[in-house]
Amino acid sequence: MKSRIFLYLFLFASLIALYLFVSSGTLSKDKDARIESLSAQTDKLNDSIRDLHLKFLEMEYFSLDNNDDAFAYYQHLNLKNPTGYITDKLLETNESKGDNPLVPYEGMEGNFKINKIKVLNHKWIVADFSDGHYWGDLIIKYELKDDLGVDFSLLDHLLYARSNE
Incomplete structure (x- = not known):
């Protein structure tokens, strides 16, 4: 009986470890995708800032x-x-x-x-x-x-x- 309890505990711990391993992989992929998306948005914003800065400098030429x-x-x-x-x-x-x-x-x-x-x-x-x-x-x-x-x-x-x- 004691050995069965240990067997069930071992199986239960294994299932929890497997679940944590799979879910952490999914979370990691989601976070990587979000980081790439935010990086692309940041690049677009930096391009917009650069364009606005150039327009501002052009407007301020006669100053x-x-x-x-x-x-x-x-x-x-x-x-x-x-x-x-x-x-x-x-x-x-x-x-x-x-x-x-x-x-x-x-x-x-x-x-x-x-x-x-x-x-x-x-x-x-x-x-x-x-x-x-x-x-x-x-x-x-x-x-x-x-x-x-x-x-x-x-x-x-x-x-x-x-x-x-």
């Missing part, structure tokens, strides 16, 4: 921050962020009562104010303006003086026709 020759124009002023400084000075023109003085149109649904600004180099800015319903673009020439004053002059402008709603 004071990425133009060393234009940026060197302001090194004697010891400004840490010339783009931010110029942008702030241009946004200060919005503080005047009524329309922004650089916008050559009268606001139709409100006052025209400058919204978005792109400092292209050490001489030119592209800006967007709007009154909430009508909008347009400006090309502005600027000069940053040694006393950190900034003179802005409008080179060209465009007001978009309002689409029918």
Whole structure:
């Protein structure tokens, strides 16, 4: 009787060991397949990140921050962020009562104010303006003086026709 109990225990332990061996092999295959799938997704994401980075660099080609020759124009002023400084000075023109003085149109649904600004180099800015319903673009020439004053002059402008709603 004692030998039968040991025989049954041995058979039961063998079946458990066999089950664990087979299931661990299946789990290992599933995990390997999942790792390969995640690796493929990671490769795709890395490719997407690289593509977006290249597009970003292309979009930032015309930018004071990425133009060393234009940026060197302001090194004697010891400004840490010339783009931010110029942008702030241009946004200060919005503080005047009524329309922004650089916008050559009268606001139709409100006052025209400058919204978005792109400092292209050490001489030119592209800006967007709007009154909430009508909008347009400006090309502005600027000069940053040694006393950190900034003179802005409008080179060209465009007001978009309002689409029918």
